[in-house]
Amino acid sequence: xxxxxxxPATLSLSPGERxxxxxRASQSVRSYLGWYQQKPGQPPRLLIYDASNRATGIxxxxxxxxxxxxxxxxISSLEPEDFAVYYCQQRINWPPITFGQGTRLEIK
Amino acid sequence: xxxxxxxxxxxxxxxxxxxxxCAASGSTFSRYSMNWVRQAPGKGLEWISYISxxxxxxxxxxxxxxxxxxxxxxxxxxxxxxxxxxxxxDTAVYYCAREVNWGYWYFDLWGRGTLxxxxx
Numbered sequence: 224x225x226x227x228x229x230x231p232a233t234l235s236l237s238p239g240e241r242x243x244x245x246x247r248a249s250q251s252v253r254s255y256l257g258w259y260q261q262k263p264g265q266p267p268r269l270l271i272y273d274a275s276n277r278a279t280g281i282x283x284x285x286x287x288x289x290x291x292x293x294x295x296x297x298i299s300s301l302e303p304e305d306f307a308v309y310y311c312q313q314r315i316n317w318p319p320i321t322f323g324q325g326t327r328l329e330i331k
Numbered sequence: 332x333x334x335x336x337x338x339x340x341x342x343x344x345x346x347x348x349x350x351x352x353c354a355a356s357g358s359t360f361s362r363y364s365m366n367w368v369r370q371a372p373g374k375g376l377e378w379i380s381y382i383s384x385x386x387x388x389x390x391x392x393x394x395x396x397x398x399x400x401x402x403x404x405x406x407x408x409x410x411x412x413x414x415x416x417x418x419x420x421d422t423a424v425y426y427c428a429r430e431v432n433w434g435y436w437y438f439d440l441w442g443r444g445t446l447x448x449x450x451x
Contacts, residue, residue: 255435259376266426266441267376273434310376314436318390320366320378 225249225316229309229323235331242298244326246289246311254290255315261325262307270309271296298328306330333357333440335427340445347417347449353410353427353442361385361405364430366438367412369423369447377423380412381430395421417449 226249236242246256254274259267269278271287274294284299298305311323339351353365367380380401381390389401400413410427424444431439 257437259438261376266428266443267438268441269437269439272437276434278433278437278439312376312437318378318381319392320381322376322378325375 224319225252225313225321227311227313227321227323229311229326231326232324233327233329235329236301237331238301238303240301242296242301242305242328244296244309244328246294246296246323248292248294248313250316251291252313252315255313256287256289256294257312258287258296259310259312259322260305260307261310267310301328303330333359335429335440335442337425337427337442337445340425340447342448342450343417344451345418345449348413348415349417349447351412351414351425351427351445351447353412355408355410355429357408360408364436365403365410366428366430367399367401367410368426368428368438368441369421370426370444371420371423374423382410414447417447419449421447422449423447 228247230245256274258271261267275287286297288295308325308327310325314320334356336354364383379392379395382401398416402411426444427442428438429440430436
């Protein structure tokens with residue numbers, strides 16, 4: 224089973240700042256990593272697929288990078304609606320499909 | 332707009348059973364593989380089951396294998412999860428999620444979830 228470890232667990236930033244979230248895989252997932260955003264009371268929403276491609280309708284301030292075992296989600300300038308929990312996910316080595324434990328992005 | 336709507340959640344006693352449903356709007360349901368993902372209160376996401384578009388391939392997480400059964404009815408645009416021998420740690424919001432192949436496989440459409448509470 225591939226374990227995805229996200230860091231930090233919580234990130235406290237202000238609107239307008241840059242956010243950098245990390246996801247590390249226990250073994251290579253090549254570039255096949257997704258990022259999801261989840262707001263309270265809502266289902267997750269796909270932001271990034273294949274490590275660096277924005278899903279339909281996702282603003283350009285969201286970007287992803289990385290390959291192999293180390294991945295980064297960057298939000299270039301935080302908007303108030305970006306404060307949420309973010310999860311990474313892999314399906315290259317499955318079952319099981321695995322998610323990271325999440326990074327909570329909170330307003331400072 | 333395509334939507335997924337889960338139903339069937341509720342309060343059940345330990346050892347009991349429950350059947351969840353996920354209704355898909357639109358005529359393309361049969362083209363997609365589907366999954367169930369759950370989220371315990373205040374916790375992260377846990378994938379629990381997959382079914383291919385035709386229903387011929389099925390997988391489960393170890394945590395539910397032997398207790399849960401996934402199925403689908405493409406004529407009815409519906410996905411199901413039969414849950415037996417329920418335990419307290421099965422308490423969670425259960426989401427159905429559609430997979431798409433964009434380079435690789437990702438969950439592009441989710442329902443709003445249905446809450447299952449296992450308690451005496």
